[in-house]
Amino acid sequence: AQxxxxxxxxxxxxxxxxxxxxxxxxxxxxxxxLFWYKQPPSRQMILVIRQEAYKQQNATENRFSVNFQxxxxxxxLKISDSQLGDTAMYFCAFGGSGTSYGKLTFGQGxxxxxxx
Amino acid sequence: NAGxxxxxxxxxxxxxxxxxxxxxxxMNHNYMYWYRQDPGMGLKLIYYSVGAGITDxxxxxxxxxxxxxxxxxxxLRLELAAPSQTSVYFCASINPGQAGExxxxxxxxxxxx
Numbered sequence: 334a335q336x337x338x339x340x341x342x343x344x345x346x347x348x349x350x351x352x353x354x355x356x357x358x359x360x361x362x363x364x365x366x367l368f369w370y371k372q373p374p375s376r377q378m379i380l381v382i383r384q385e386a387y388k389q390q391n392a393t394e395n396r397f398s399v400n401f402q403x404x405x406x407x408x409x410l411k412i413s414d415s416q417l418g419d420t421a422m423y424f425c426a427f428g429g430s431g432t433s434y435g436k437l438t439f440g441q442g443x444x445x446x447x448x449x
Numbered sequence: 450n451a452g453x454x455x456x457x458x459x460x461x462x463x464x465x466x467x468x469x470x471x472x473x474x475x476m477n478h479n480y481m482y483w484y485r486q487d488p489g490m491g492l493k494l495i496y497y498s499v500g501a502g503i504t505d506x507x508x509x510x511x512x513x514x515x516x517x518x519x520x521x522x523x524x525l526r527l528e529l530a531a532p533s534q535t536s537v538y539f540c541a542s543i544n545p546g547q548a549g550e551x552x553x554x555x556x557x558x559x560x561x562x
Contacts, residue, residue, distance in 0.1 A: 337491075376537060376555070376556045376558075377556075378492075378539065378541075378556075380550060383550060424491050424492070431545075434480060434543055434545045435482050435541065435551050436494055436507065437494070437551065438494075439491030439493070441489075441490060442491055
């Protein structure tokens, strides 16, 4: 079974600054996917960024980027130029391949607060 | 395009009552899932289905039942509700070819008193 650990229950950052959220995972699989989801107070689950394990290049989506270290089983999220709308709970998640599509294992979450 | 629709959005149950959470998707996705999210925690998989007539247990299936008679619908049944089932429930769907990106419903908040 996979496990996902987010060791930072809460983080805060000033508007326009950069913040990094940490995530580690454990798996014996070789092909898998890693995700960061954002959950604002509306509780909607919003996909922020996705990384395929077979890709060495780190994924980037506008102000969001990841540092994927496969050997270390680490998957951190960097948010640049933080905005007030980034305030939310952030979840790291692990997903398998093939018939395990969609069977995600989530971390405990990190509450991010962006201050003006 | 409605995506994944869950009803009801809020419900209060008494201990021992039963109810069904409805989930429907209009994207012709084969795979569907039910997750629960306890306060301050991440989501945990309850049940999933890879197609009509096929269902299987996830990490936390006790106290729940599901059925999948059509591609579109995947209802979650709670029998004999208990306070431990107080949670937010999310339905999600995917086509396998979309490489693990789930489409989530807006969630259903259930309180058992």
